[in-house]
Amino acid sequence: MDSCSANRSIRCSVKQCRHHCENQDYCSLESIKVGTHESNPTMTECTDCESFAVRSSVQG
Numbered sequence: 651m652d653s654c655s656a657n658r659s660i661r662c663s664v665k666q667c668r669h670h671c672e673n674q675d676y677c678s679l680e681s682i683k684v685g686t687h688e689s690n691p692t693m694t695e696c697t698d699c700e701s702f703a704v705r706s707s708v709q710g
């Protein structure tokens with residue numbers, strides 16, 4: 651999507667997210683929220699982008 655306004659401060663490779671700029675590895679949001687699903691996070695995999703929203707075309 652050429653109209654996507656990439657936020658150069660937020661790199662992201664999650665193409666399934668509706669906020670991702672498909673042809674560029676950036677998020678289009680002004681800011682995001684990162685959180686964790688662990689009680690004691692110890693590695694990258696423990697953290698989550700809580701602003702993620704699935705693209706409707708990816709569902710099902």
Ligand code: SF4
Pocket residue numbers: 660661662663664667668669670671676677678679682699700701702703
């Ligand atoms: S909201 Fe999170 S997962 Fe979605 S494009 Fe932005 S940084 Fe990536």
